[in-house]
Amino acid sequence: xxxxxxxxxxxxxxxxxxxxxxxxxxxxxxxxxxxxxxxxxxxxxxxxxxxxxxxxxxxxxxxxxxxxxxxxxxxxxxxxxxxxxxxxxxxxxxxxxxxxxxxxxxxxxxxxxxxxxxxxxxxxxxxxxxxxxxxxxxxxxxxxxxxxxxxxxxxxxxxxxxxxxxxxxxxxxxxxxxxxxxxxxxxxxxxxxxxxxxxxxxxxxxxxxxxxxxxxxxxxxx
Amino acid sequence: xxxxxxxxxxxxxxxxxxxxxxxxxxxxxxxxxxxxxxxxxxxxxxxxxxxxxxxxxxxxxxxxxxxxxxxxxxxxxxxxxxxxxxxxxxxxxxxxxxxxxxxxxxxxxxxxxxxxxxxxxxxxxxxxxxxxxxxxxxxxxxxxxxxxxxxxxxxxxxxxxxxxxxxxxxxxxxxxxxxxxxxxxxxxxxxxxxxxxxxxxxxxxxxxxxxxxxxxxxxxxx
Numbered sequence: 001x002x003x004x005x006x007x008x009x010x011x012x013x014x015x016x017x018x019x020x021x022x023x024x025x026x027x028x029x030x031x032x033x034x035x036x037x038x039x040x041x042x043x044x045x046x047x048x049x050x051x052x053x054x055x056x057x058x059x060x061x062x063x064x065x066x067x068x069x070x071x072x073x074x075x076x077x078x079x080x081x082x083x084x085x086x087x088x089x090x091x092x093x094x095x096x097x098x099x100x101x102x103x104x105x106x107x108x109x110x111x112x113x114x115x116x117x118x119x120x121x122x123x124x125x126x127x128x129x130x131x132x133x134x135x136x137x138x139x140x141x142x143x144x145x146x147x148x149x150x151x152x153x154x155x156x157x158x159x160x161x162x163x164x165x166x167x168x169x170x171x172x173x174x175x176x177x178x179x180x181x182x183x184x185x186x187x188x189x190x191x192x193x194x195x196x197x198x199x200x201x202x203x204x205x206x207x208x209x210x211x212x213x214x215x216x217x218x219x220x221x222x
Numbered sequence: 223x224x225x226x227x228x229x230x231x232x233x234x235x236x237x238x239x240x241x242x243x244x245x246x247x248x249x250x251x252x253x254x255x256x257x258x259x260x261x262x263x264x265x266x267x268x269x270x271x272x273x274x275x276x277x278x279x280x281x282x283x284x285x286x287x288x289x290x291x292x293x294x295x296x297x298x299x300x301x302x303x304x305x306x307x308x309x310x311x312x313x314x315x316x317x318x319x320x321x322x323x324x325x326x327x328x329x330x331x332x333x334x335x336x337x338x339x340x341x342x343x344x345x346x347x348x349x350x351x352x353x354x355x356x357x358x359x360x361x362x363x364x365x366x367x368x369x370x371x372x373x374x375x376x377x378x379x380x381x382x383x384x385x386x387x388x389x390x391x392x393x394x395x396x397x398x399x400x401x402x403x404x405x406x407x408x409x410x411x412x413x414x415x416x417x418x419x420x421x422x423x424x425x426x427x428x429x430x431x432x433x434x435x436x437x438x439x440x441x442x443x444x
Contacts, residue, residue, distance in 0.1 A: 039261040040345050040374060041366025068346060069375050091376060093315065093346035121373070123262050124290060124315035124344050143365035143388065144263025151343070152262060153291050154313060166365065172394055 015129055018097035022104070022132025029109040032218035033117065034211075035095075035131055037155060038139035040121030043165040045073045046198035047139060047207075048118055052080050054208035059113040059215050064103045066095040066120045073118060083107055094126040095119050114215050123148070127155040134218070135160040142166045143173050146180035149187050156187040161194065163207065168197040237351055240319035244326070244354025251331040254440035255339065256433075257317075257353055259377060260361035262343030265387040267295045268420035269361060269429075270340055274302050276430035281335040281437050286325045288317040288342045295340060305329055316348040317341050336437050345370070349377040356440070357382040364388045365395050368402035371409050378409040383416065385429065390419040 026033050036044045048063065055061050062083040065074040074086040085103040087095060100117065107115070117133060119126045127136075138159040140148050143166055149156040156162065162184050164177065177195060184191050192210070196203035248255050258266050270285065277283050284305040287296040296308040307325040309317060322339065329337070339355060341348045349358075360381040362370050365388055371378040378384065384406050386399065399417060406413050414432070418425035 039263060039343065040370055041261060041363070067373060070369075070372050072369055072373060091346075091350075093344070120346065121261065122315070122344060122346050124313075124342065125347065128313075141263070141365065143363065143391070147292075147294055148262055150292050151289060151294060169365065169391065169394055172391055 012128065015097045018101055019130035019132040022097055022101055025101075025104065025109065026115070026132060026134070029112070030219050030221050031109055031112055031115055032215045033115040033131075033133045034161075035117045035119055035126075035133040035136045036139065037119045037123070037126050037136055037159070038121060038141075039123040039144065042121075042139045042141040042144065043198055044118050044121070044139055045076055047163060047165060047196065048077065048116055049080075050196075050198050050201070050204045051116065051208060051211065052077070052082060054204060055114060055212065055215070056080065056082060059212070060111055061114045061116065062107050062112050064100060064115065064117045066099075066118060068092065068120055089120060093120060093122050093124075094129050095131060096129050097131050100131045113219050114211075123152040123155050127152075127158050134214070137161040137163060139163045139165050140180065142169050142175040142177075144175075146175050146177075146183060149180065149184040153187045156184050156191065159188070159191065161192045164193065164195045166197060166199075167195050167202060168199045234350065237319045240323055241352035241354040244319055244323055247323075247326065247331065248337070248354060248356070251334070252441050252443050253331055253334055253337055254437045255337040255353075255355045256383075257339045257341055257348075257355040257358045258361065259341045259345070259348050259358055259381070260343065260363075261345040261366065264343075264361045264363040264366065265420055266340050266343070266361055267298055269385060269387060269418065270299065270338055271302075272418075272420050272423070272426045273338065273430060273433065274299070274304060276426060277336060277434065277437070278302065278304060281434070282333055283336045283338065284329050284334050286322060286337065286339045288321075288340060290314065290342055311342060315342060315344050315346075316351050317353060318351050319353050322353045335441050336433075345374040345377050349374075349380050356436070359383040359385060361385045361387050362402065364391050364397040366397075368397050368399075368405060371402065371406040375409045378406050378413065381410070381413065383414045386415065386417045388419060388421075389417050389424060390421045
């Protein structure tokens, strides 16, 4: 298996080079970019919708949608007046930096303050691929069990933010906010944590305020 | 990228060879084997627990647990009096046939009727890896959205069974049993579908009865 590992390393090194180029492009345009990650069905697209509602029109926002097969998520987002680029990986389990670089050709980067990349639903593979984003936001929902940070640690280690979503379902599931916090901070003590419900809107304000501050900083060229 | 695709194909071919060996081993021992698949937090381990409760002691059952990092699931299963072999993939996003073949060395196959493989939580990558199992069972929970079969079609195409889990949460989520059935059958018209709640026990009886029939057939050498 030695050979195979070598090949994987080369792919990752290549990816890191392209990610560095992407990062330089984003910096040049004072564009704040985050990568939204989770397993399928945690509510990435719902959080994206709520984020768009809060950020537009104050900030100029665009979306890159990553999906294995369909453009269902891009269709959901298309009801907003924001540019959306759909990447269909055709079975691929994660986005890579070159896919993002190609997608950027369809966007007017000078006309944007914030770019959100919604990754393929997968709590494992995307954690290995830097896209050039400023930060990774991992979403975990209350229906998935509070042990997820321990079971899929790399994703929580490489993320700067964890959003615990679907807190409206807390009365009906075996899930402890205290435990998920403890488990996540054990993996990554610097995690910024938000608790949200896209159904009730709870917690969205706090997340959006935090994000706005990041966008402001980036827009001012710092 | 031509080279890389070639390498992947070689890995898959090798995997298919080992999977064929596994299948022959299972056949020789009249052992029924299924592979339990889903995204993280859909309730694979809970369904496994309920399945063990129904099948033991009538059938002699063992479990192979696949996890990225921890042995938390194996610990949960260890309260039952069944052999459990834990595979930790150390970041790997799926199980492969050679990992299963190694795990088999820890089991007395002649003393078993049923082997359950709980795969890594991932709705994408494991769909590409035959393990030699008799069938794949994909679990989707009512909190994940009824569009999942369309968005992750390969997993539903290669599975013989879909279990829709957490139906006790239906009153609190935007999920239609009718839609998920329709979407799944559009991808794979032959899917056998069960609807379960591990909290209330609803639907477990039907699933276990269906499974018992499969085990009986396998045990009789057919």
